[in-house]
Structure formats: C-alpha cells, structure tokens
Amino acid sequence: GALINGSKMFWMSKFDPKLAIAKFSEATVFMGVPTLYTRMLAEPTLTAQQAAHMRLFISGSAPLLIETFNDWKARTGHTILERYGMSETAMLTSNPCTADARHGGATERRGGTVGFPLPGVELRVMGDDGNLVQTGEIGGIQVRGPNIFKGYWRMPEKTAEEFTADGFFKTGDVGRIDERGYVNIVGRSKDLIISGGYNVYPAEIEGYINEMPGVVESAVIGVPHPDFGEVGVALVIAKPGAVVDAAQVLASLKSRLANFKIPKRCFVVSELPRNTMGKVQKNLLRDQHKSLFA
Structure with missing residues (x-):
C-alpha cells in the first residue's frame, strides 16, 4: 500500500x-x-x-x-482502527476510517470488533447445521469476493474441502455479527474446546479473565480429559508488581459463567509463547499441558 x-x-x-x-x-x-x-x-x-x-x-x-x-x-x-484479514483472502473487514454510507454512516471504531466487510466482500456466519445463524449468535465465518485466493498450490483436495458449493471460503475463524453489523471474532475453530459435549469458546473466557484486576493477558486452551473428553486450562500473565491468585481467577469465573465453561486448572505464568507476528501459539501450550489430566 x-x-x-x-x-x-x-x-x-x-x-x-x-x-x-x-x-x-x-x-x-x-x-x-x-x-x-x-x-x-x-x-x-x-x-x-x-x-x-x-x-x-x-x-x-x-x-x-x-x-x-x-x-x-x-x-x-x-x-486504534482494528481490522481482519488472512493470507488466503487479503483484507476482509475493517472498522470505519471515515463515515460509511453502507452502514448508516457509521464512524465509530468499536473496541473488541473488526468492523464491517469491505466493499465487494460477502461475509456470513454459519452454524454446524449448515444454516445461517441468527444475529448475535456464534458460528463459522465464511467469505466470498474478488480478494479471495483461487486455492492452495497443488493441493486440490484441500482446496475443495475449504470452499463451499456456492463459492464461499471457510476461514476457520469463529465469530458473530452484532445488531449493528459489526463483526466480532471469537476465535479459531481449531481452538474450540468440546467439553462434555458442550462447545466452549476460549476467547469468551479470556475476555472475562483479562478484565480482572492485575491481569495483563490470558490464554485458554483445551487439553485431553478422561471424563469430559476435553477441558479448559487457563494461563494468566500478571501485571508488573501485581499478585494474581490462580484459585481466585477460577472462583471469579464461576460467578459469571456456566460451570461447563470454567477451566479446570489455572496457572500464572511470566509469558506466553508467540510467533513473529505476536500471535499466541496455543498449539505449543496444548502440547505442554496435554498430560495434565492423564
């Protein structure tokens, strides 16, 4: 650019x-x-x-x-203007830079959202049943437009798997569209925790933990469990000089979330593993804690 x-x-x-x-x-x-x-x-x-x-x-x-x-x-x-894109798609959505007539003249850059689909981009949120979800409900994000790549290099089977019959690309991201049309990313589908048959979205739990006093950032991962199949484990970074009690973190969550969403364990750590783009590498955390309940 x-x-x-x-x-x-x-x-x-x-x-x-x-x-x-x-x-x-x-x-x-x-x-x-x-x-x-x-x-x-x-x-x-x-x-x-x-x-x-x-x-x-x-x-x-x-x-x-x-x-x-x-x-x-x-x-x-x-x-800050937050936006959303992928290597396979280039940019998909953005919070407003100036007034956008397509969205009622919206100018607000809303924290916690990635804004609206860019011109020419179609974005929909689909449920596990293959149907569109209702406004505000969580589902898989799919996109279609001239910015979408044609497919994976010399991988026709994977390309066919990642596109729907009507030409939408399955991003692998999970999210929702609110009543004003802003897109909210909840997380990656591969990070979804299925605990006792219930879907648990780590980003929802992380949001509550990050609001707690003394917390800088958190990551919630799913690890194998003999009874529930998978359960959540929370990793929390404390602010410099602050003391964060792992047991208190879980106790606070119990007053705000359904019991099946509560992580089974919480650890206060000094840092989280990241790639060069600054993204938390949850695959490394899952591997590190995979034997926790073995």
Missing part, C-alpha cells in the same frame, strides 16, 4: 518501542500487531503530544485487547 501510494517508509532492523514513538513526529500512519501497542504503552515517552502528528493507528493479525484499545486512546487521543 505504501509503495503504490508513494509514501515514505521508516525501516528498522527490529522493533524498538522508544524509537518507534520518537518517529511519530515524522510519520502519519502506524500499522502493528497488538503486542507492539502494549510494548509502546509501557514507555513513558508515549503521550498525546508525541502522537499529535499521527493520522492513523491500525492493528491486525491478532485480537486487540479492549484494555489496550482503551489505554491507547487515553494516552494518545487516537482510536
């Missing part, structure tokens, strides 16, 4: 939060993953004055915590 637009770019050998913040006075747009925003929020040099020259902050590649969304707005005066 910057190349097509002829925009000047600042290149760095690695991400340095202090240096990035210093460059705000010379730049207008910053695109980053949520991890970069949290690292910059830890720097005292991040102020509204330092970000005054900036026009737009964009987040993608991983879910942006509502706390990060709110803290960034409070510190800089800027509202």
